[in-house]
Amino acid sequence: MHILITGAAGMIGRKLTQRLVGAGALNGEPIDKLTLLDVVAPTAPAGGACAIETVAADLSAPVTATPAIAPRPQVIFHLAGVVSGEAELDFEKGYRVNLDGMRALLEAIRAIGDGYRPRLVYTSSIAVFGAPFPHSIPDDFHLTPRTSYGAAKAIGELLLADYTRRGFCTGVGIRLPSIVVRPGKPNQAASGFFSSIIREPLAGMDASLPVPDSVVHTHASPRAAVGFLIHAAGLSREALGARINLSMPGVCCTVAEQIAALRRIAGERVAARVRPAHDPLIARIVEGWPQRIEARRARELGFKAESSFHEIIRIHIDEDRGGSFVA
Amino acid sequence: MHILITGAAGMIGRKLTQRLVGAGALNGEPIDKLTLLDVVAPTAPAGGACAIETVAADLSAPVTATPAIAPRPQVIFHLAGVVSGEAELDFEKGYRVNLDGMRALLEAIRAIGDGYRPRLVYTSSIAVFGAPFPHSIPDDFHLTPRTSYGAAKAIGELLLADYTRRGFCTGVGIRLPSIVVRPGKPNQAASGFFSSIIREPLAGMDASLPVPDSVVHTHASPRAAVGFLIHAAGLSREALGARINLSMPGVCCTVAEQIAALRRIAGERVAARVRPAHDPLIARIVEGWPQRIEARRARELGFKAESSFHEIIRIHIDEDRGGSFVA
Numbered sequence: 001m002h003i004l005i006t007g008a009a010g011m012i013g014r015k016l017t018q019r020l021v022g023a024g025a026l027n028g029e030p031i032d033k034l035t036l037l038d039v040v041a042p043t044a045p046a047g048g049a050c051a052i053e054t055v056a057a058d059l060s061a062p063v064t065a066t067p068a069i070a071p072r073p074q075v076i077f078h079l080a081g082v083v084s085g086e087a088e089l090d091f092e093k094g095y096r097v098n099l100d101g102m103r104a105l106l107e108a109i110r111a112i113g114d115g116y117r118p119r120l121v122y123t124s125s126i127a128v129f130g131a132p133f134p135h136s137i138p139d140d141f142h143l144t145p146r147t148s149y150g151a152a153k154a155i156g157e158l159l160l161a162d163y164t165r166r167g168f169c170t171g172v173g174i175r176l177p178s179i180v181v182r183p184g185k186p187n188q189a190a191s192g193f194f195s196s197i198i199r200e201p202l203a204g205m206d207a208s209l210p211v212p213d214s215v216v217h218t219h220a221s222p223r224a225a226v227g228f229l230i231h232a233a234g235l236s237r238e239a240l241g242a243r244i245n246l247s248m249p250g251v252c253c254t255v256a257e258q259i260a261a262l263r264r265i266a267g268e269r270v271a272a273r274v275r276p277a278h279d280p281l282i283a284r285i286v287e288g289w290p291q292r293i294e295a296r297r298a299r300e301l302g303f304k305a306e307s308s309f310h311e312i313i314r315i316h317i318d319e320d321r322g323g324s325f326v327a
Numbered sequence: 328m329h330i331l332i333t334g335a336a337g338m339i340g341r342k343l344t345q346r347l348v349g350a351g352a353l354n355g356e357p358i359d360k361l362t363l364l365d366v367v368a369p370t371a372p373a374g375g376a377c378a379i380e381t382v383a384a385d386l387s388a389p390v391t392a393t394p395a396i397a398p399r400p401q402v403i404f405h406l407a408g409v410v411s412g413e414a415e416l417d418f419e420k421g422y423r424v425n426l427d428g429m430r431a432l433l434e435a436i437r438a439i440g441d442g443y444r445p446r447l448v449y450t451s452s453i454a455v456f457g458a459p460f461p462h463s464i465p466d467d468f469h470l471t472p473r474t475s476y477g478a479a480k481a482i483g484e485l486l487l488a489d490y491t492r493r494g495f496c497t498g499v500g501i502r503l504p505s506i507v508v509r510p511g512k513p514n515q516a517a518s519g520f521f522s523s524i525i526r527e528p529l530a531g532m533d534a535s536l537p538v539p540d541s542v543v544h545t546h547a548s549p550r551a552a553v554g555f556l557i558h559a560a561g562l563s564r565e566a567l568g569a570r571i572n573l574s575m576p577g578v579c580c581t582v583a584e585q586i587a588a589l590r591r592i593a594g595e596r597v598a599a600r601v602r603p604a605h606d607p608l609i610a611r612i613v614e615g616w617p618q619r620i621e622a623r624r625a626r627e628l629g630f631k632a633e634s635s636f637h638e639i640i641r642i643h644i645d646e647d648r649g650g651s652f653v654a
Contacts, residue, residue: 091493130569142467144488144570151489155482161471162478166418242457243471 001029004073006059006105007080008036009043011182012123016077016226021048026075027234037068038080060101065108072112075119075233078105084127085189087149098152106159110168120160121232122173124245126218128154129290136292139247146288157245164244172232173245177218177293177305179225181316190285194219197255198262198313201273204326210279213259216291218250220305221315228303239301249295249305251312261309265317266325328356331400333386333432334407335363336370338509339450343404343553348375353402354561364395365407387428392435399439402446402560405432411454412516414476425479433486437495447487448559449500451572453545455481456617463619466574473615484572491571499559500572504545504620504632506552508643517612521546524582525589525640528600531653537606538582543618545577546585547632548642555630566628576622576632578639588636592644593652 003026007013017036025031033051036042041056057064059080069076080101087094102122109118127150128143143154153175160171182195193210194217200207220228228248263271295303306312317325330353334340344363352358360378363369368383384391386407396403407428414421429449436445454477455470470481480502487498509522520537521544527534547555555575590598622630633639644652 140469142469143485145485146492146569148489148493151485154485158470158472158478158481158485162475165473166475242473245471 001026001031001075002033002035002071002073003031003075003077004035004037004068005077005079006037006068007078008054009038009040010079011184012179012222012225012229013038013042013077013079015222016079016229017042018045019226019230021045021050021052024049026230035068035071035073060096060104062104062107065104066111069105069108069112072116073118076105076109076121077229077233078102078120078122081123081153082149083189084125084147084149084191087152088147091148094148095152098149099155102152102156103159106163106168110163117167118169119233120164120169120171121229122156122160122171123229124153124157124173124175125150126175126177126247126290126293128157128175131288133290136294137247137290138294139243139297161242161244165242170237171244172235172240174228174232174298174303175245175247175293176225176228177220177248177250179222180219180312181320182222183316183320190282191289193282194255194258197258197274198316201262201270202266202317202321202325204273206273206275208277208279209255209274210277210282211255211286212278212283213254213256213276215255215286216252217255217286217289218252218291218293219309219312220248220250221312223315223319224250224305231303235301243297246298246301246303247293247295248303249299250293251306251309252292253309258309261313265310265313267327270325270327328353328358328402329360329362329398329400330358330402330404331362331364331395332404332406333364333395334405335381336365336367337406338511339506339549339552339556340365340369340404340406342549343406343556344369345372346553346557348372348377348379351376353557362395362398362400387423387431389431389434392431393438396432396435396439399443400445402448403432404448404450404556404560405429406450408450408480409476410516411452411474411476411518414479415474418475421475422479425476426482429479429483430486433490433495437490444494445496446560447491447496447498448556449483449487449498450556451480451484451500451502452477453502453504453574453617453620455484455502458615460617463621464574464617465621466570466624488569488571492569497564498571499562499567501555501559501625501630502572502574502620503552503555504547504575504577506549507546507639508647509549510643510647517609518616520609521582521585524585524601525643528589528597529593529640529644529648529652531600533600533602535604535606536582536601537604537609538613539605539610540581540583540586540603542582542613543579544582544613544616545579545618545620546636546639547575547577548639550642550646551577551632558630562628570624573625573628573630574620574622575630576626577620578633578636579619580636585636588640591637592640594654597652597654
């Protein structure tokens with residue numbers, strides 16, 4: 001099996017690559033070749049049995065999409081994208097990468113024809129939803145994004161569903177909740193604090209909490225996100241039916257519950273490193289975000305997230321901190 | 328006031344033009360100039376007080392969109408589009424006109440900048456919805472179109488909302504129900520029979536009914552559709568809020584109720600010209616269509632449709648048949 005991963009140099013892309021290389025197989029079929037594509041050439045992980053090709057390319061140019069698809073990968077994980085904050089600051093870049101990139105990929109697939117019909121797993125986001133919300137967002141809630149990022153992701157979902165219906169590919173769109181704990185340095189994303197209030201204290205550093213600790217949100221670990229992608233690649237067309245864009249499950253909890261879980265795992269001293277520092281701008285942005293995602297259909301289809309925020313912190317300590325933390 | 332109408336040569340475009348020319352004003356402001364754009368030059372109606380310019384152009388080419396927008400029309404009615412059946416048969420043409428055309432228009436508006444922020448009224452369709460449906464489709468029901476036409480219309484809605492949120496235009500998307508009775512000759516649209524079972528019998532001709540008379544659907548007259556467009560042009564930004572794409576109201580009824588209304592107006596002999604002629608393909612397509620549209624928000628915002636199918640037939644007789652029919 002030949003697999004193409006776009007956005008392979010990103011956090012989820014690297015973890016997905018590692019998992020696939022470690023497993024050596026997908027859907028019970030051995031992986032012969034992995035193509036890792038990103039705007040900067042991804043680093044090929046060592047130790048795998050399959051051939052690994054790394055490609056530096058900007059997918060949003062049709063001339064780039066075509067050679068990436070020409071070898072007819074059977075499975076494509078389309079992770080490439082510009083994040084929410086950047087798409088809001090740079091309108092043109094956001095649409096070029098998030099919309100034109102997706103469309104160029106779909107058109108390159110359609111252009112091959114000749115029975116080629118790859119499995120295309122598309123990472124969408126709960127940013128396709130926009131306030132006001134019901135208590136819990138059902139699977140059939142409308143898409144009224146309030147960011148250009150969310151708009152482009154929602155458009156990608158509609159294109160994916162139509163190209164799938166027309167038989168050009170077999171698409172699955174997965175709407176990821178907030179992925180925490182993100183390893184690495186703090187970033188400027190408005191959602192960054194959800195990770196940093198766990199990551200920084202465990203590393204012995206203070207972290208600012210810009211919102212009231214009553215804020216509710218839905219989270220899943222990077223490990224769960226990789227699990228969603230792999231599970232999506234294996235779903236039968238019959239199980240999926242016509243509605244191929246799915247809200248993923250996650251742990252719904254308040255920030256206070258996040259901090260309480262940190263306290264239980266790492267102690268009061270670590271938890272005390274979270275410092276309230278109200279930021280009205282971030283608080284206002286976060287207010288517009290989805291809180292509880294029902295994800296009934298995804299659960300029925302076998303997508304699995306963590307069952308507690310405790311578990312999410314444990315995964316971060318195991319996977320990104322070698323099992324320890326700074327007490 | 329300068330108004331641009333795209334798709335001005337179509338049925339709704341012509342009726343909108345007539346209405347505007349007749350009124351001489353929009354939102355209480357006199358109309359100085361009307362620009363009528365279509366792929367074939369529209370015919371300018373006689374008798375109006377305002378300047379009328381007709382343009383033959385394919386909007387989906389950015390070079391066309393820019394000159395149409397350069398004179399900065401304050402109100403744009405974007406009606407241009409390829410219909411459902413054609414977009415399904417010609418995938419590329421459908422996306423080129425329905426998606427690229429909309430995007431070229433939005434980009435031409437954004438490119439002007441400098442405080443230019445026109446009112447953009449976009450005709451969407453209940454084809455943005457796809458089966459399975461609840462008993463009545465609420466305003467917050469998700470968009471899972473089952474045609475390429477519906478997908479492109481839904482994408483246009485998302486773009487319109489985002490360009491509006493970013494301040495490039497003031498958009499209103501109106502999802503039209505099935506517009507009946509369409510004047511003129513029968514066309515090949517799967518929905519064509521909803522008009523022809525009224526129009527043909529009133530003209531003394533037989534009409535085929537390809538579906539069971541228990542089929543339920545939502546209808547509005549061409550006059551109501553023009554009313555929706557004009558009402559949408561006058562709504563304040565405050566009343567609209569962030570959710571600018573609205574399902575329009577209509578008359579929900581069965582085909583049997585349509586025929587009963589025809590019988591009451593024109594007599595048994597006319598109603599008997601409707602001949603059941605089951606067509607499994609059309610019946611299957613129609614099964615996937617929305618039945619009842621709630622349109623609560625649109626009604627609250629003052630959009631008005633007919634209150635009975637009787638009224639819809641009366642409008643056709645008055646507006647398109649000079650008040651008479653063939654008994």
